[in-house]
Amino acid sequence: MKQEKKTEGELLSEKLLSDHKHAGLLLSSEEISKADVFCEDYKKYLDEAKTEREAVIKTVTLAEAAGFKPFVRGKKYKAGDKFYYNNRGKAIILGVMGKESLESGVRLAAAHIDSPRMDLKQNPLYEEQDFALFKTHYYGGIKKYQWAAIPLSLHGVVIKSNGESITVNIGEDENDPVFCVTDLLPHLAQQQMKRTPAELIKGEELNILVGSMPFKDDKVSNKIKLNIMSILNEKYGIIEDDFMSAELEAVPQFKAKDIGFDRSMIGAYGQDDSSCAYTALKAILEVNKPKHTCLTCLTDKEETGSDGNTGLNSSYLAYFIDDLASAYGLKGHNVISASECLSADVNSAVDPTFQDVTEKRNASKLNYGVVATKFTGARGKSGTSDASAEFVGRIRRLFDENGVIWQTGELGKVDLGGGGTVAQFIANLDMDVIDVGVPVLCMHAPFEVTSKIDIYMAYKAFAVFFAD
Ligand code: MN
Numbered sequence: 381m382k383q384e385k386k387t388e389g390e391l392l393s394e395k396l397l398s399d400h401k402h403a404g405l406l407l408s409s410e411e412i413s414k415a416d417v418f419c420e421d422y423k424k425y426l427d428e429a430k431t432e433r434e435a436v437i438k439t440v441t442l443a444e445a446a447g448f449k450p451f452v453r454g455k456k457y458k459a460g461d462k463f464y465y466n467n468r469g470k471a472i473i474l475g476v477m478g479k480e481s482l483e484s485g486v487r488l489a490a491a492h493i494d495s496p497r498m499d500l501k502q503n504p505l506y507e508e509q510d511f512a513l514f515k516t517h518y519y520g521g522i523k524k525y526q527w528a529a530i531p532l533s534l535h536g537v538v539i540k541s542n543g544e545s546i547t548v549n550i551g552e553d554e555n556d557p558v559f560c561v562t563d564l565l566p567h568l569a570q571q572q573m574k575r576t577p578a579e580l581i582k583g584e585e586l587n588i589l590v591g592s593m594p595f596k597d598d599k600v601s602n603k604i605k606l607n608i609m610s611i612l613n614e615k616y617g618i619i620e621d622d623f624m625s626a627e628l629e630a631v632p633q634f635k636a637k638d639i640g641f642d643r644s645m646i647g648a649y650g651q652d653d654s655s656c657a658y659t660a661l662k663a664i665l666e667v668n669k670p671k672h673t674c675l676t677c678l679t680d681k682e683e684t685g686s687d688g689n690t691g692l693n694s695s696y697l698a699y700f701i702d703d704l705a706s707a708y709g710l711k712g713h714n715v716i717s718a719s720e721c722l723s724a725d726v727n728s729a730v731d732p733t734f735q736d737v738t739e740k741r742n743a744s745k746l747n748y749g750v751v752a753t754k755f756t757g758a759r760g761k762s763g764t765s766d767a768s769a770e771f772v773g774r775i776r777r778l779f780d781e782n783g784v785i786w787q788t789g790e791l792g793k794v795d796l797g798g799g800g801t802v803a804q805f806i807a808n809l810d811m812d813v814i815d816v817g818v819p820v821l822c823m824h825a826p827f828e829v830t831s832k833i834d835i836y837m838a839y840k841a842f843a844v845f846f847a848d
């Protein structure tokens with residue numbers, strides 16, 4: 381067939397105008413299958429690492445299998461040496477020593493491993509109307525009504541009065557019981573439905589159902605509560621006061637699943653930010669003798685504003701880099717100032733049903749690749765580090781030259797809302813930072829949606845950053 385000659389306008393438009401395509405049209409079927417295979421292990425990770433503590437445990441297992449050893453302060457590491465620093469079992473930094481001196485800075489990827497959920501209060505167990513329930517305080521920004529009437533599992537630790545630590549994980553095994561927050565039937569919800577959606581289920585109504593059978597003894601009151609305590613005592617050796625020194629987190633019980641007839645997407649709890657934590661982790665596990673020293677920091681407390689000694693608004697990352705630098709007689713802050721960071725966090729993608737919250741020229745889309753977000757924040761860019769044009773240009777070249785399919789993004793229309801990531805805290809240390817992560821639908825819902833190709837592109841983005 382004779383090829384029609386392109387018009388001047390067509391040629392000019394190809395040359396000058398931006399034309400982003402669905403990654404499914406850009407990638408070969410082999411590359412798409414690579415993404416599918418990659419995501420099989422990702423789904424396992426999602427099921428095994430639903431909380432920050434579980435993510436650290438899983439990370440240590442994978443890291444040790446890949447030759448990483450606990451970090452030794454003061455040790456002069458050689459190029460290719462692999463180490464990890466476990467911060468209180470809730471945050472972790474993995475490192476691979478580079479061939480160049482630390483004076484040229486590190487390549488850091490920072491993701492968070494905490495996700496929105498319901499935490500048990502310190503005096504959680506009570507009895508009401510012949511039911512035993514747990515009081516909770518939700519963690520992170522949630523639409524509370526989404527968390528009622530779904531199966532929940534319980535994860536965390538209980539520290540007994542003698543200091544012994546008991547690990548709890550109930551609801552994930554097929555044979556385990558699960559828990560739930562009750563909600564009203566529509567028939568009797570006329571008053572409830574008049575509440576504003578923010579209060580459809582109120583914070584103090586996020587009470588978790590944990591039992592309904594009495595302890596058989598007419599002499600005691602609170603028989604249902606006593607029966608639950610008796611079961612917990614038998615299984616874990618704990619008493620009611622032990623809840624005071626516990627961190628127990630209720631999360632959606634369901635497993636990660638493929639979404640769609642074409643299986644192109646993944647639905648799961650905690651993809652904000654497991655999608656970036658897992659990909660940044662995989663990328664560093666595969667690093668070998670890099671030019672620059674590479675670090676992946678998997679942090680806690682992002683969803684509550686990054687405060688606390690396991691969050692990135694604390695000094696633990698800077699202290700760690702200082703420890704690393706001191707062994708060579710260098711100053712930590714000089715290493716930090718010369719470093720570059722990809723703040724690995726998700727961005728909100730255009731939702732086909734709720735398109736009007738996004739400005740479509742600038743919002744990210746599922747299947748258009750990993751998202752590089754120059755700034756986040758809200759109301760006149762408040763609460764953002766806003767990556768410099770120079771650093772965006774540098775990352776743009778890096779991705780384009782290495783076949784990373786990527787797009788830009790923003791967190792919703794101007795003045796409609798907004799949000800932040802850990803980027804600002806790292807930038808405040810005097811490091812160049814840009815947000816790079818996976819576009820997500822239903823962010824902060826019990827079931828979040830991502831695309832397999834985007835997950836794979838995030839992994840590729842971190843890998844080329846480390847290799848550069
Ligand atoms: Mn996040």
Ligand code: MN
Nearest residue numbers: 652653683824
């Ligand atoms: Mn979040």
